[in-house]
Amino acid sequence: MESSFVEFLWVLLLGSLLGLELIGKVPPTLHTPLMSGANAISGITVLAALTAIIKADGNTTLLVLGSISLGFALFNVIGGFLVTDRMLAMFSRKPARKENR
Amino acid sequence: MTDYLKYAIDLVAVLLLALGIKGLSKVRSARGANQLAAVAMGLAVVGLLVNYVGVPTFDTQAWAWIVGGSIVGGVLGVITAQRVPMTSMPETVALFNGCGGMSSLLVALAAALEPIALDATGPVALVSIVVSVFVGSITFTGSIVAMAKLQGWLSTPPWMQSRLRHVVNIALAVAALVGAIEMVRTTGGATGLWLLVVASSLLGIGVTLPIGGADMPVVISLLNSYSGVAAAAAGFVVGSQLLVVAGAMVGAAGLILTQVMCNGMNRSLVSVLFGGALGAGSSSSGGGGEYTNITSCSVEECALTLEAAERVIIVPGYGLAVAQAQHTLREVTRSLEAAGIDVTYAIHPVAGRMPGHMNVLLAEADVPYEQLKEMDVINPEFPATDVVLVLGANDVVNPQAKTDPTSPLYGMPVLDVQQARTVFVVKRGMSAGYSGIKNDLFDLANTSMLFGDAKKVLGDLLVELKDLGVGK
Numbered sequence: 001m002e003s004s005f006v007e008f009l010w011v012l013l014l015g016s017l018l019g020l021e022l023i024g025k026v027p028p029t030l031h032t033p034l035m036s037g038a039n040a041i042s043g044i045t046v047l048a049a050l051t052a053i054i055k056a057d058g059n060t061t062l063l064v065l066g067s068i069s070l071g072f073a074l075f076n077v078i079g080g081f082l083v084t085d086r087m088l089a090m091f092s093r094k095p096a097r098k099e100n101r
Numbered sequence: 102m103t104d105y106l107k108y109a110i111d112l113v114a115v116l117l118l119a120l121g122i123k124g125l126s127k128v129r130s131a132r133g134a135n136q137l138a139a140v141a142m143g144l145a146v147v148g149l150l151v152n153y154v155g156v157p158t159f160d161t162q163a164w165a166w167i168v169g170g171s172i173v174g175g176v177l178g179v180i181t182a183q184r185v186p187m188t189s190m191p192e193t194v195a196l197f198n199g200c201g202g203m204s205s206l207l208v209a210l211a212a213a214l215e216p217i218a219l220d221a222t223g224p225v226a227l228v229s230i231v232v233s234v235f236v237g238s239i240t241f242t243g244s245i246v247a248m249a250k251l252q253g254w255l256s257t258p259p260w261m262q263s264r265l266r267h268v269v270n271i272a273l274a275v276a277a278l279v280g281a282i283e284m285v286r287t288t289g290g291a292t293g294l295w296l297l298v299v300a301s302s303l304l305g306i307g308v309t310l311p312i313g314g315a316d317m318p319v320v321i322s323l324l325n326s327y328s329g330v331a332a333a334a335a336g337f338v339v340g341s342q343l344l345v346v347a348g349a350m351v352g353a354a355g356l357i358l359t360q361v362m363c364n365g366m367n368r369s370l371v372s373v374l375f376g377g378a379l380g381a382g383s384s385s386s387g388g389g390g391e392y393t394n395i396t397s398c399s400v401e402e403c404a405l406t407l408e409a410a411e412r413v414i415i416v417p418g419y420g421l422a423v424a425q426a427q428h429t430l431r432e433v434t435r436s437l438e439a440a441g442i443d444v445t446y447a448i449h450p451v452a453g454r455m456p457g458h459m460n461v462l463l464a465e466a467d468v469p470y471e472q473l474k475e476m477d478v479i480n481p482e483f484p485a486t487d488v489v490l491v492l493g494a495n496d497v498v499n500p501q502a503k504t505d506p507t508s509p510l511y512g513m514p515v516l517d518v519q520q521a522r523t524v525f526v527v528k529r530g531m532s533a534g535y536s537g538i539k540n541d542l543f544d545l546a547n548t549s550m551l552f553g554d555a556k557k558v559l560g561d562l563l564v565e566l567k568d569l570g571v572g573k
Binding site for chain 1: 145194340
């Protein structure tokens with residue numbers, strides 16, 4: 001656990017740094033879609049929910065909590081990506097060059 | 102061998118997620134980037150399932166629970182995403198975000214109740230569970246309160262606006278801390294766990310409830326960042342590096358986005374979170390006073406002025422979104438354009454309920470993208486403009502922000518609409534904007550008020566323009 005814990009801390013650190021660097025300048029147009037898209041990604045907890053179910057081995061608490069958690073996470077993921085796509089689809093006709101600053 | 106396959110899949114998924122977030126910040130690549138992130142998410146799930154194939158506990162019973170949860174969550178997600186109107190985007194994002202927080206909370210609860218089965222024993226797992234429960238609870242209740250407030254289901258009770266709320270919130274934070282310590286001390290004791298759950302849930306409500314409507318987008322963005330942190334903590338609990346890295350990315354990127362939004366409103370994050378509603382309690386100190394020179398006019402006069410104009414700028418705001426008047430507005434501008442009048446839209450960075458919200462609404466109504474101008478681009482153009490039509494915007498066109506150093510709005514970037522020849526303000530009544538501050542614009546000689554619901558006024562305007570033969 002000790003060595004893997006340190007490994008995890010590195011992953012946390014590098015992931016945070018990456019996140020800080022990823023978005024510098026965002027045109028105001030994209031604030032809402034970006035928030036919505038990032039929000040969909042935070043539904044990555046599907047992985048945790050799936051792990052809980054798979055490791056349950058017949059344990060009802062884990063199965064039930066895992067399954068509800070999976071439902072919430074997928075609601076977030078699928079709804080989030082679809083709604084973001086709906087928003088962005090409305091921008092698709094425009095000539096994109098102008099905004100690219 | 103499967104280990105390497107899993108690492109490879111995870112690595113590709115992380116890469117695609119990072120490219121997705123990056124691409125979402127550019128207009129040209131945004132849509133593709135969103136789809137890329139969705140693919141990455143699918144890949145991550147497949148990678149996880151592949152990794153566990155052959156593990157004895159991954160049996161039909163597990164599959165049944167997986168399929169069950171997936172169908173319910175997935176179907177509800179698809180329905181919600183398709184049904185929700187564009188005007189309710191901010192509250193929809195809040196709802197989705199709250200559910201993400203709930204998901205992390207439930208996994209952490211599962212790990213706390215059954216640590217051995219989930220292999221979540223030891224101090225690291227325990228602390229991760231505490232963090233996940235704490236942040237997950239706050240994200241969930243905070244997001245739901247944000248959604249309810251934006252929907253108008255909830256309003257802030259008076260005691261929540263007083264200083265008492267700080268006392269209550271500090272007490273709740275202390276209770277959560279006590280629960281956390283108790284839980285670690287007793288290595289996962291139930292008393293500590295439930296104290297932590299209840300106290301942090303209430304804390305989420307207590308912190309979000311006093312925040313004013315105008316600041317809500319910032320709060321949603323911040324809660325979005327929290328849900329990333331909750332996911333990362335859940336990653337520690339179940340031992341998934343992919344979860345940690347993705348959660349950390351969303352957490353950090355969300356923080357940056359929150360900062361960008363605050364800058365747009367000239368507000369600091371601290372004042373958003375702890376200051377309560379903008380200008381509350383100090384509204385008399387600056388910018389108070391009565392209106393002395395209000396000119397109200399009829400739709401007919403407005404139509405006549407528009408007919409004679411060459412350059413018109415539309416300033417859409419919150420009122421337009423509430424009245425859902427974007428389509429009617431588009432019809433009005435269509436007939437103006439048909440008459441050879443130059444029409445552009447001035448978009449303030451925080452117009453509407455959320456930055457970028459106006460762009461989404463106007464795009465929905467088929468307004469050509471190149472007609473939407475950002476504040477810095479449009480401000481020099483107001484002096485050469487004949488008519489400005491302000492639709493349900495208030496604080497973002499208040500000249501006080503530039504002229505009155507005592508005003509709470511002072512320093513906020515605003516649209517210089519008063520420099521145009523004529524300004525029409527469509528507004529439901531003389532009530533103040535979010536800030537509760539008097540708008541000097543309404544008193545100016547070149548400003549006329551058109552009282553009424555934006556959709557109705559624009560509908561009447563359309564009829565008048567037709568009668569005048571504008572655009573046909």
